[in-house]
Amino acid sequence: MRITALCLLMSAAFVCVPLQAAERPVAIAIHGGAGTIEKSAMTPAQERAHREKLREALDRGYAVLEKGGSSLDAVVAAITTLEQSPLFNAAKGAVYTFDGHHELDASIMDGKTRQAGAVAGVQHIESPISLARLVMEKSPFVMLAGDGAEEFARSQGVPLVDNKLFDTKRRYEQLQKAKDKLKQERKDKDYQAAVQALPTPYKVGTVGAVALDKYGNIAAGTSTGGMTAKRYGRIGDSPVIGAGTFADNDSCAVSATGHGEYFIRYNVAADICARVRYRGESVAQAADEVINGVLTPVGGTGGVIVLDRKGNIALTFNTSGMYRASRSSSSPAQVAIFKDN
Amino acid sequence: MRITALCLLMSAAFVCVPLQAAERPVAIAIHGGAGTIEKSAMTPAQERAHREKLREALDRGYAVLEKGGSSLDAVVAAITTLEQSPLFNAAKGAVYTFDGHHELDASIMDGKTRQAGAVAGVQHIESPISLARLVMEKSPFVMLAGDGAEEFARSQGVPLVDNKLFDTKRRYEQLQKAKDKLKQERKDKDYQAAVQALPTPYKVGTVGAVALDKYGNIAAGTSTGGMTAKRYGRIGDSPVIGAGTFADNDSCAVSATGHGEYFIRYNVAADICARVRYRGESVAQAADEVINGVLTPVGGTGGVIVLDRKGNIALTFNTSGMYRASRSSSSPAQVAIFKDN
Numbered sequence: 001m002r003i004t005a006l007c008l009l010m011s012a013a014f015v016c017v018p019l020q021a022a023e024r025p026v027a028i029a030i031h032g033g034a035g036t037i038e039k040s041a042m043t044p045a046q047e048r049a050h051r052e053k054l055r056e057a058l059d060r061g062y063a064v065l066e067k068g069g070s071s072l073d074a075v076v077a078a079i080t081t082l083e084q085s086p087l088f089n090a091a092k093g094a095v096y097t098f099d100g101h102h103e104l105d106a107s108i109m110d111g112k113t114r115q116a117g118a119v120a121g122v123q124h125i126e127s128p129i130s131l132a133r134l135v136m137e138k139s140p141f142v143m144l145a146g147d148g149a150e151e152f153a154r155s156q157g158v159p160l161v162d163n164k165l166f167d168t169k170r171r172y173e174q175l176q177k178a179k180d181k182l183k184q185e186r187k188d189k190d191y192q193a194a195v196q197a198l199p200t201p202y203k204v205g206t207v208g209a210v211a212l213d214k215y216g217n218i219a220a221g222t223s224t225g226g227m228t229a230k231r232y233g234r235i236g237d238s239p240v241i242g243a244g245t246f247a248d249n250d251s252c253a254v255s256a257t258g259h260g261e262y263f264i265r266y267n268v269a270a271d272i273c274a275r276v277r278y279r280g281e282s283v284a285q286a287a288d289e290v291i292n293g294v295l296t297p298v299g300g301t302g303g304v305i306v307l308d309r310k311g312n313i314a315l316t317f318n319t320s321g322m323y324r325a326s327r328s329s330s331s332p333a334q335v336a337i338f339k340d341n
Numbered sequence: 342m343r344i345t346a347l348c349l350l351m352s353a354a355f356v357c358v359p360l361q362a363a364e365r366p367v368a369i370a371i372h373g374g375a376g377t378i379e380k381s382a383m384t385p386a387q388e389r390a391h392r393e394k395l396r397e398a399l400d401r402g403y404a405v406l407e408k409g410g411s412s413l414d415a416v417v418a419a420i421t422t423l424e425q426s427p428l429f430n431a432a433k434g435a436v437y438t439f440d441g442h443h444e445l446d447a448s449i450m451d452g453k454t455r456q457a458g459a460v461a462g463v464q465h466i467e468s469p470i471s472l473a474r475l476v477m478e479k480s481p482f483v484m485l486a487g488d489g490a491e492e493f494a495r496s497q498g499v500p501l502v503d504n505k506l507f508d509t510k511r512r513y514e515q516l517q518k519a520k521d522k523l524k525q526e527r528k529d530k531d532y533q534a535a536v537q538a539l540p541t542p543y544k545v546g547t548v549g550a551v552a553l554d555k556y557g558n559i560a561a562g563t564s565t566g567g568m569t570a571k572r573y574g575r576i577g578d579s580p581v582i583g584a585g586t587f588a589d590n591d592s593c594a595v596s597a598t599g600h601g602e603y604f605i606r607y608n609v610a611a612d613i614c615a616r617v618r619y620r621g622e623s624v625a626q627a628a629d630e631v632i633n634g635v636l637t638p639v640g641g642t643g644g645v646i647v648l649d650r651k652g653n654i655a656l657t658f659n660t661s662g663m664y665r666a667s668r669s670s671s672s673p674a675q676v677a678i679f680k681d682n
Contacts, residue, residue, distance in 0.1 A: 109606075114606045114607065114639075115606065116605065116606050120461075120486060120576070121486055121487070121489075138531075139532075139573065140532070140534075140536040140602070141571075141573065141575045141576075141602060142601075142602045142605045142606060143575070143576040143577075143581070143605065144573045144574050144575055144576070145461060145462055145486045145487060145574040145575075145576050146462070146486060146487045146488075146574045147487075147574060148462075148572065148573040148574020148575065149573060149574050151572075151573055151574075152572070152573035152574075155573075190479075191480075191481070193481075195481035230482075231489065231492075231493070232480065232482065232485045232489040232490060232492055232493035232496075233485050233486040233487045233488060233489020233490050233492075233493075234482045234484070234485055234489065235461070235482075235484040235485070235486050236484075240484070240581060240582070240583070241581070241584070241605050241606065241608065242581070242583040242584060242605075242608040242611060243582070243583060246608070260483075261481070261482060261483045264457065264483045264484065264582050264583075265450075265455045265456065265457050265483060265582065266455065267582065267583040267587070267608070267611045270583060270608045270611055270612070270615075271611070271615065274611075274612065274615035274619060275619065278615060278616065278619035278620050279619050298455075
């Protein structure tokens with residue numbers, strides 16, 4: 001039962017005040033990846049382009065919420081905006097695998113129903129987050145991988161696109177640099193050690209969103225091209241429910257970005273929500289404990305965006321920067337990249 | 342610092358009693374799947390065969406622990422025994438996909454280091470649990486899928502086997518029955534509804550183990566052929582760290598079996614350990630809350646085996662049976678199938 005108005009009996013008549021405005025906050029937070037992002041290494045034009053695209057994604061998501069749309073719709077609206085941009089490591093701006101193509105992962109979760117959908121290693125899907133949502137809503141499964149996920153897409157009328165659609169010169173040069181580094185390292189190390197020795201920027205990059213709608217439901221979604229020079233059908237944390245994405249109305253919604261293997265092993269998204277739920281921590285405290293208290297000591301780099309049903313938002317990372325933006329009924333739009341803004 | 346002996350100063354001389362036996366419990370629990378397992382539907386010979394194979398797997402795992410082997414070694418020893426048997430839904434006894442072949446999933450996790458490895462959708466790997474361990478120990482990744490995972494296997498000298506190796510008459514007949522049921526249902530429903538209408542036995546079946554070694558380290562592993570008539574590269578909970586498998590020395594080790602989609606959405610393995618860690622619950626209490634308190638009301642069927650560093654064991658399920666066995670320093674070997682034994 002939803003309480004929609006506060007009424008007082010005055011002189012034998014009811015006077016009612018609608019509680020909508022006060023009772024129904026909306027909120028959204030988005031990220032475009034965390035990592036070694038230094039102001040000195042960006043031109044003013046690059047910085048402006050990133051800020052503008054983040055703002056555009058934020059506005060699209062927030063507009064959905066303002067119009068009474070669902071948190072799921074807001075998450076998809078924000079993420080598809082970032083997927084379509086070559087600036088971020090997802091879909092159009094996806095990094096290259098070791099073999100020179102693109103393998104995309106995404107997942108989405110509905111905090112109200114705990115329904116979830118995920119796709120891993122898809123190569124011909126223009127919007128992996130939209131396909132993840134179709135998996136959630138139109139299949140009896142949660143997680144589909146590779147060719148099978150694309151066969152499902154076809155069965156739903158989703159067109160398959162050429163993998164070259166995701167080619168960009170910048171990412172191709174990153175792959176060449178990564179392979180050069182791998183070759184140098186491999187003189188005396190195996191592939192495992194060589195990949196681990198790659199600088200953080202080669203291992204991170206993701207987009208994501210979390211949202212709270214006026215019905216009090218939260219949702220989370222994440223989409224990525226994964227790790228530069230990844231091999232062997234590697235699946236990172238982004239499509240793993242509990243690691244890269246999690247949403248539960250009883251605790252919080254999380255989208256993560258960072259060195260995915262750590263986020264899987266430390267069950268990062270769900271662990272933040274477990275601390276909120278079982279210890280009564282705020283989203284900011286829980287996110288700080290997991291990112292700075294758990295991951296930093298073991299060398300896991302990255303960040304998370306988190307929100308709860310009250311519209312509290314945390315944007316937490318242990319890297320020099322995280323592309324991020326947020327807005328809620330009670331706080332204006334904010335866009336930031338570096339630690340201090 | 343480990344206390345290895347209790348010493349008393351008596352008449353100016355120390356008398357020491359080694360604390361090894363009391364201080365270093367070992368324990369193991371295994372499962373071979375949960376579901377609608379009725380005594381009336383099994384012949385005495387079938388029941389005996391299942392009990393004997395469970396006992397053999399238990400003994401192999403326990404022998405590793407008794408000899409001072411690691412919990413990881415014990416988990417792999419027990420699971421490979423079940424993988425090689427046609428009686429259980431993993432490797433040799435794997436169910437068929439909709440397209441008539443076998444796609445295998447497995448994962449393993451080390452509670453001491455929180456290292457983990459997982460493979461999903463492999464078709465030519467004789468022991469998926471052993472490959473998951475190689476992913477953990479020899480790759481920089483946690484989760485590998487499909488052809489890529491097999492390319493990694495080859496790079497590690499693991500021979501690829503014919504998918505027909507996993508063919509069994511019993512499972513083939515199960516597939517035909519499942520497809521007949523799907524056809525009937527699809528007269529007026531789509532594939533999603535039809536799969537959801539399939540009886541539980543078509544959707545479950547897994548093997549797994551959790552162990553505690555004399556060094557105080559716990560580990561967990563899970564291996565499966567997945568869901569009968571699965572499609573579209575479906576990945577269940579077994580290879581998803583936090584859902585089907587989880588281990589953390591600070592809380593507990595879990596291997597799950599059941600309708601995997603629910604286990605992913607409810608982050609079952611990690612949620613049990615979160616309740617142990619953040620609420621101070623026993624493994625039995627936490628397992629009961631999640632299986633009977635969370636999953637049963639939403640229709641999620643299955644079970645878990647759980648243990649902690651003290652050697653406490655919980656074998657919890659909300660189905661009519663779960664193939665299971667356990668043994669520890671303080672309790673003799675027990676093998677059971679039905680609710681009451």
